[in-house]
Amino acid sequence: MTSDTNAIIRLSRSVIGEEEKAAVVRVLDRAFLGMGSEVQNFERELAAYMDTDRPVHCVNTGTSALHLAVEALGIGPGDEVLVPSITYVASFQAISATGATPVACEVRGDTAYIDVDDAARRVTSRTRAIMPVHYASSVKGIDDVYNLARAKGLRVIEDAAHAFGCRVGNGLVGASGDIVCFSFDGIKNITSGEGGAVVTGDADVARYVATARLLAVENDTEKRFSGERSWVFDVLHQGHRHHMSDIMAAIGRAQLKKIDQFGEIRRNLARGYQAALADTADLTLLDYEYTTAIPHIFPVRIGNGRRDGLMDHLRANQIQCGLHYGPNHLLTYFRTDYALPIAETLGRELLSLPLHPLVTDDDQRRIVATVKDYLNNHG
Numbered sequence: 001m002t003s004d005t006n007a008i009i010r011l012s013r014s015v016i017g018e019e020e021k022a023a024v025v026r027v028l029d030r031a032f033l034g035m036g037s038e039v040q041n042f043e044r045e046l047a048a049y050m051d052t053d054r055p056v057h058c059v060n061t062g063t064s065a066l067h068l069a070v071e072a073l074g075i076g077p078g079d080e081v082l083v084p085s086i087t088y089v090a091s092f093q094a095i096s097a098t099g100a101t102p103v104a105c106e107v108r109g110d111t112a113y114i115d116v117d118d119a120a121r122r123v124t125s126r127t128r129a130i131m132p133v134h135y136a137s138s139v140k141g142i143d144d145v146y147n148l149a150r151a152k153g154l155r156v157i158e159d160a161a162h163a164f165g166c167r168v169g170n171g172l173v174g175a176s177g178d179i180v181c182f183s184f185d186g187i188k189n190i191t192s193g194e195g196g197a198v199v200t201g202d203a204d205v206a207r208y209v210a211t212a213r214l215l216a217v218e219n220d221t222e223k224r225f226s227g228e229r230s231w232v233f234d235v236l237h238q239g240h241r242h243h244m245s246d247i248m249a250a251i252g253r254a255q256l257k258k259i260d261q262f263g264e265i266r267r268n269l270a271r272g273y274q275a276a277l278a279d280t281a282d283l284t285l286l287d288y289e290y291t292t293a294i295p296h297i298f299p300v301r302i303g304n305g306r307r308d309g310l311m312d313h314l315r316a317n318q319i320q321c322g323l324h325y326g327p328n329h330l331l332t333y334f335r336t337d338y339a340l341p342i343a344e345t346l347g348r349e350l351l352s353l354p355l356h357p358l359v360t361d362d363d364q365r366r367i368v369a370t371v372k373d374y375l376n377n378h379g
């Protein structure tokens with residue numbers, strides 16, 4: 001396929017085909033749009049894909065998944081949760097929504113993954129959990145997180161928003177680990193429009209999530225999956241309107257069938273960037289391998305204060321780029337009284353290049369040429 005040299009190349013996008021459209025029409029025609037058999041089937045298919053016996057509970061966003069996971073552990077006011085400063089603000093908001101304090105931690109310069117030594121120094125008597133983020137779909141560093149958690153008696157909530165379909169150890173992310181939360185928002189490795197899921201081997205946490213997503217109405221999941229409703233019920237704890245709908249699940253089910261195809265394209269694009277950008281002035285690749293990962297984003301570091309200039313140059317050439325992410329500990333609501341120098345440097349240097357299944361080889365050549373033209377030839 002050739003690309004129009006003036007067409008905008010998008011940073012990310014949903015890739016929706018006739019299958020997703022037909023699946024939504026099928027649900028619309030049934031005239032039951034809420035949480036029912038479509039969600040149940042999506043949950044079963046997700047578990048089968050991950051090759052796990054663990055239950056999968058689908059919710060309306062990845063943020064809700066994280067929020068319910070934190071709440072399910074009984075974490076709330078007075079408690080602290082360790083979290084890397086470089087992440088989407090969703091991780092921080094999910095923690096603070098419970099009344100707990102997100103404790104911003106340093107990240108590693110080579111991967112942007114949570115720096116476990118820094119996290120260890122921030123453990124106090126109030127620390128209950130650690131929330132590693134599989135930034136850019138890399139799980140490098142997760143073993144150190146579990147070692148720290150074991151040593152300090154912490155629970156682990158994996159923010160796997162970027163890592164659906166990625167491998168860890170001998171299986172897929174979600175098949176192991178304490179509590180794993182996914183996002184299926186519009187631009188993730190697969191989408192359900194908006195959506196998310198919680199996977200855990202802890203039966204109490206799983207039960208809590210199943211109930212709390214439906215306003216904590218007892219046994220409502222089972223009822224809805226058999227086409228009924230709870231009319232007379234009890235409520236034992238806080239609940240939320242966080243469940244997934246059948247319309248969303250229908251999109252997700254169609255997308256799940258395409259995960260291998262999407263994964264292959266994303267991996268090849270990431271490898272293509274790595275090969276083409278290896279020797280570019282002021283550009284440092286992050287230390288990732290794309291043998292099995294399905295990369296959600298492709299961030300690089302742009303040094304020497306040239307990041308913003310490169311962004312302007314890319315935009316002027318109709319190429320979108322992104323900032324994943326500014327450090328959360330510098331946001332007014334989450335501001336810390338301590339510095340995190342590496343996170344702050346990354347906040348000035350990170351720039352994400354277009355990555356989605358519709359980026360063509362020609363697009364990628366144009367992106368690489370534009371980046372190199374600016375970094376090697378300008379200034």
Ligand SMILES: Cc1ncc(COP(=O)(O)O)c(C=O)c1O
Pocket residue numbers: 061062063064087088090091133159161162182183184185194195196
């Ligand atoms: C690292 C990270 N955590 C959490 C989320 C939240 O997911 P959602 O957008 O589905 O609420 C996102 C999504 O952008 C994310 O990138």
